[in-house]
Amino acid sequence: MTKPIRVGFLGLSSDENAHLAGAWGKNAHLPYFQKSPDYTITALCNSSVESAEKAAKKYGLDTGAKVRTYGDPESLAKDDNVDLVVCSVRVDKHYRLIKPALLAGKSVFCEWPLASNLEQMQELADSAEQKKLKTIVGLQGRTGAYIHAIKKFIGNAEGQLGDILSTTLTGSAFLLGLATPKETAYLTDIKKGGNMFTITAIHLLDTLTAALGEIESHNIVLRNKRPTVALTDSTFNIVEQSYPNSTPDHILVNGVLKGDIPFNFHVRGGLPFKDTPAFDWRIYYTRGEIRITGNEMLWLGGDIKVQVFDFLANKVEDVDLNQVLQEDVKDDVALKMGLKAPADNVARLYEAFAKGETDKYLDFKQSLKWAHFIEEAYIANGFPTK
């Protein structure tokens, strides 16, 4: 792939009031493209050409080498001026939107989950493999600065924490509590493929395993404890009392990671207990413990705090993640460009992709490990698999 890599972007909304999936392109993807010499956006594809044109104008992509604008994925797929199709839309639209790009031989960056079920994900991965296409999924938690901090403190050098003995991560998923924002209502339908398990839990588990090692054995408990939820509008008024929810809102996993490290994991719906972090991740070493907390989910990067409790010194120290990056990574792209969460981790994915650092991200085929994990968990706990 020659540089700059020419990007055809699916899902860059111009809507000021867009939330969640609708705002993700603007908040998590665009900042890197606006600063990187390695990529250039050459095309936009939205639900209509008009919508794509509106977005092009809004983000200044209509000046100079004007981007092309499309209203259907087949037209984008045929554009010879596009090397990489980026897909950042609702999960249930991924399959239909990226399939044409793969068939046309484009590389694809697709947000996670890759598609709505294992069958679709397998088909997309097979398509990419047959054509030897470069692909990447948006599991960006694995690029976070906290991963470097965790690894930095392992080892036998003086002042460090020794071996990892075990880990526990508990978290609250915000959605599917007493009420849930109506913009996330589509995440309550298990057939759509995007929900607290496939998004929240898999992002967290991917991050945890990227830091500490692959899962070697596990027991997964999934439960739907809120078969209906109230929906709220943007001012938190309830607009629907009993919206059906068919997805798991309690995800519990325990087991053993590579290297015989026991792990424990619990994510549940709703808000965190007031004045406590949204997640609390403990990594217990021979000579100390790391605690990672934040006010959003880890991979989203809200106010992440990494603390180290050194048993011998009997002292807790806050870890400066920027300093860890400066020492360990040196040319960290997010730091260099001054990118903030959630754009920082996504930028690192793009950087790794451009540099061919394939160990830093998962391609479609590699991401099937999570597709199988999901499928197995659904079957074991009596949820439909598609």
Add this chain to the structure above:
Amino acid sequence: MTKPIRVGFLGLSSDENAHLAGAWGKNAHLPYFQKSPDYTITALCNSSVESAEKAAKKYGLDTGAKVRTYGDPESLAKDDNVDLVVCSVRVDKHYRLIKPALLAGKSVFCEWPLASNLEQMQELADSAEQKKLKTIVGLQGRTGAYIHAIKKFIGNAEGQLGDILSTTLTGSAFLLGLATPKETAYLTDIKKGGNMFTITAIHLLDTLTAALGEIESHNIVLRNKRPTVALTDSTFNIVEQSYPNSTPDHILVNGVLKGDIPFNFHVRGGLPFKDTPAFDWRIYYTRGEIRITGNEMLWLGGDIKVQVFDFLANKVEDVDLNQVLQEDVKDDVALKMGLKAPADNVARLYEAFAKGETDKYLDFKQSLKWAHFIEEAYIANGFPTK
């Protein structure tokens, strides 16, 4: 059994410097006997008659109707002036000390774990059953005031929290961290039967299930991650660098409780992360969450804090456990007698035993559920079962 119940006590040490098992009789059992009209200590049995006499003198049991003193369990067992033999010593001595009492037809209160392995526990339970003896094990977490608080907040009445949806308990066991007090060194030999799994974890799980319901399915991960530990003296100086440890120092369980409530559990060796609680137990309800924390293990009762986060009110309130008892239990014995932890929960066990409230404690036979749980976990995780 006529009242007052005449108690023959095994293990009331006179040693001022006794810790742990050695001090438990004095700290957890004696305070109730000193105030209750329902029990009277009529005999003491220690490792020697001299030691028993010393204890009798120290606790004022040598005046008035003087207690009899013994140096062997067979003699205590033969004493016609004893109805109930209480055994509060190291786990590995339980079997030998209480077997004579059962053979002699005495009722027995034995601290938990009942004995060193399933075979012994089964034999003791069978002996008691054959002779139709009343028995009780010291799993006193289930009598705690927090149990009433948890149950009080369930239900559909206005202002309450609704149904229980899930629960998570994480804790640090103090022992088996970077160092462990030399008085607990015997807890590192799995053959002895007392260790972080059989004591810490089972006490916690018994408490959790007494509050929320029995375990219906589970996956248990046990690991020994510190095959050696440093031993310290009472001034925290290391007296031995590498003492062997064959017991699990990481206990992870997930599964489902009766009523389809998912639960998650993780206890690990060592001290808590500095300035965080020794355990953090969350109970997530439809309309709120309860958080129970403390600076010791729950059943020991150190500074237990119960907080309720009401989702609708968006407010956290501290629960006054004494008030819960006054409202819900009314004649709570620990409250009436002004007993503090760890004597309060043990007192409630004795009270229930005296009143024949058999639903409030486990007898030997009922406690075999935990003996089987332990055996199964050992086998599944490659630990020896005896």
